[in-house]
Amino acid sequence: MKKNRLQSGTAACMAALLLSSCLNNKELEVPNWVQDNCQIASFSLKNDSIRGLAQVVFTIDQIKGEIYNRDSMPYGTVINRKIICNVKYDGPPPSAVEVYQETTKERKNWNGSDSLDLSKPIRFDVYSYNGKSVKTYTAKLNVHQQKPDSMTWLRTEKLLDTEREEQRVLEWRGKYRMFVRKAGNDLLYQSDDAKTWIASSLNGLSGKTLVLSQITVYGEAFYAPAADGLLYRSDNGTDWSIVGGAPEIKVLLGVVDSVTQSSRPSALAAIVKNSDSWHFASMNAKGKWTTGETVPEAFPFEGFGTVGYEAVFYRHLLVIAGKKRNGELSNLSWETTDGLRWVSLNHSTTAGIEPCEGAAVSFYDNQIYLIGGFNASKTASRKIYRSANRGLSWTLVNKLIVLPETFQPRGYASLLVDKDNYMLLFGGKEKHDRAVLDELWRGRINRLGFKE
The missing domain is CATH 2.60.40.2340 (Immunoglobulin-like)
Incomplete structure (x- = not known):
């Protein structure tokens, strides 16, 4: 030129x-x-x-x-x-x-x-x-024909065309892995495009029941706690084995990744039983476990959302909302950079969201988005909140990015972001005792799709 x-x-x-x-x-x-x-x-x-x-x-x-x-x-x-x-x-x-x-x-x-x-x-x-x-x-003379900050949501008619009690969708090596509990049996559905899915059985569990909502990708492997405290690992999502030397696992919280600018190693964060109390703990890439602080009463044990982000040369892991040990719901955001020590970001401020469980959470457009969930009355929500300060406070999104009227309120959906900047919202439940909704909602902020 x-x-x-x-x-x-x-x-x-x-x-x-x-x-x-x-x-x-x-x-x-x-x-x-x-x-x-x-x-x-x-x-x-x-x-x-x-x-x-x-x-x-x-x-x-x-x-x-x-x-x-x-x-x-x-x-x-x-x-x-x-x-x-x-x-x-x-x-x-x-x-x-x-x-x-x-x-x-x-x-x-x-x-x-x-x-x-x-x-x-x-x-x-x-x-x-x-x-x-x-x-x-x-x-x-080109003029944008769409509002740059608005989002259009589209729904698939059917996802698997089969009923299921639980569901957890993860991205792994650029592909999608959906773990499903169907009639008491755990299955894995695999897809390259979130449209066509291939089912396979889970092997090596010996009748154990995995906590599907806490299956986590760490490194190149899947990790999942069983209901009895054992930790399982799989290199492909179908063949599972017990992780030797692991403490009794109560909760898998997520992953703190490493960054090139920092010497701090990556970690798989968990809550483990230590003597007669629950402690934070983390496992490094070599499988070594380190025990951290005692888990406070206000920290959630289930139904929380997790998201990671990078700031100030560190990877941060956030745990948002969820159900505490005493059964009460939380609206707090907790943060860690090592999995051993956690800080509540908004224990002394107004969070901006009501206490809830089963909210879908993801990092999108340099903000954290929270969609749906169940409140203390077990009523499902269709609201979208976002946080521009990493979970310290939340703002209700009431225009431009709102979900359409045909979207049913729900909790326990899986929320991912694909390479084309689309939010993918898989399934979810209208009520706790209902089957998973067999649908995928797909939406993108218009300006994130504009060609340069």
């Missing part, structure tokens, strides 16, 4: 010099290659009544003959007035320029100063200085 611009600029300078010389020396002739040049070198627009128009930068694709702005003008910009087009050329002035305006369906000669209607594309036919060549361009 730099070479092409250099050649174009050189050609323009040479043409100007040669044409100037022709005025003083009629024996000099403009070379044919200069006379044949009819390329547009730059394109800009102006209208004082259209805010920001003069700052729009246009790309000229000489091969395709297209002129357009990569960065679309803001949503709501109205192009209802004629616009001054400033066009400069690579070579000597063209012998003629004809325009075809899509709005009027008329073709006419253009003198370079008449205003044009760019509410729809315009075609420019540029005739070379000698009239022997012509190059056609289509100019288009």
Whole structure:
């Protein structure tokens, strides 16, 4: 591109010099290659009544003959007035320029100063200085057709087309793994695209019941606590074995990943039984366990949401809301960087969410989103909250990103974000004793899908 611009600029300078010389020396002739040049070198627009128009930068694709702005003008910009087009050329002035305006369906000669209607594309036919060549361009002014901060949600009609009591969906190696409890049996469904699923049985559990809601990916493996306190591991999601040397596991809380800027290792965080009390603990990548502080009464033991994020050269793990040991629900956010010590972020402030369990949580668009859940009356919610300060406080999202009326309130859904910046909300329950909803909701903030 730099070479092409250099050649174009050189050609323009040479043409100007040669044409100037022709005025003083009629024996000099403009070379044919200069006379044949009819390329547009730059394109800009102006209208004082259209805010920001003069700052729009246009790309000229000489091969395709297209002129357009990569960065679309803001949503709501109205192009209802004629616009001054400033066009400069690579070579000597063209012998003629004809325009075809899509709005009027008329073709006419253009003198370079008449205003044009760019509410729809315009075609420019540029005739070379000698009239022997012509190059056609289509100019288009792009304006965003969607509100950038709004989100459209779409629902699949069926996900598995089978009833199930519990469900947990995880992303693993770029693919989806759905752990399901169906008629008392645990199964794994695998998918590359969250559309087509293949079922397989879980092996090696010897009749043990896994806590599906706490299955966690650490490193390249799956970890899951059993109801009796044993910890199981699987390298593929189907074949499981007991993790030797592990303490009695009460709760798997999640993973604290490592970062390149820090020497702090990664950790699988848990709550374990130590003598007659419950303690925080963590396992490193080599399988070594370290016991931490005693678990406070206000810390949740089930029904919590977890999310990780990176800040100040550390990976942080958050546990949000959930049910405490005494059965009461929490609305607190707890944070750790090692799994051994946890801090309540909002124990002395107003959290902004009511105590709940089964809320779906994920990090999205540099904020933490919380969707749904059950309150103390066991009523399901369809509300969306988000936190811009890592769980310290929450704001109800009541416009632009709200779920449609057809979305049934629910708790215990799985929430993931895919590589294309879509939120994927799998399943969930309308009531505690109901089957999992057999559906997937998919939504994305519009600006996260805009092409650069």
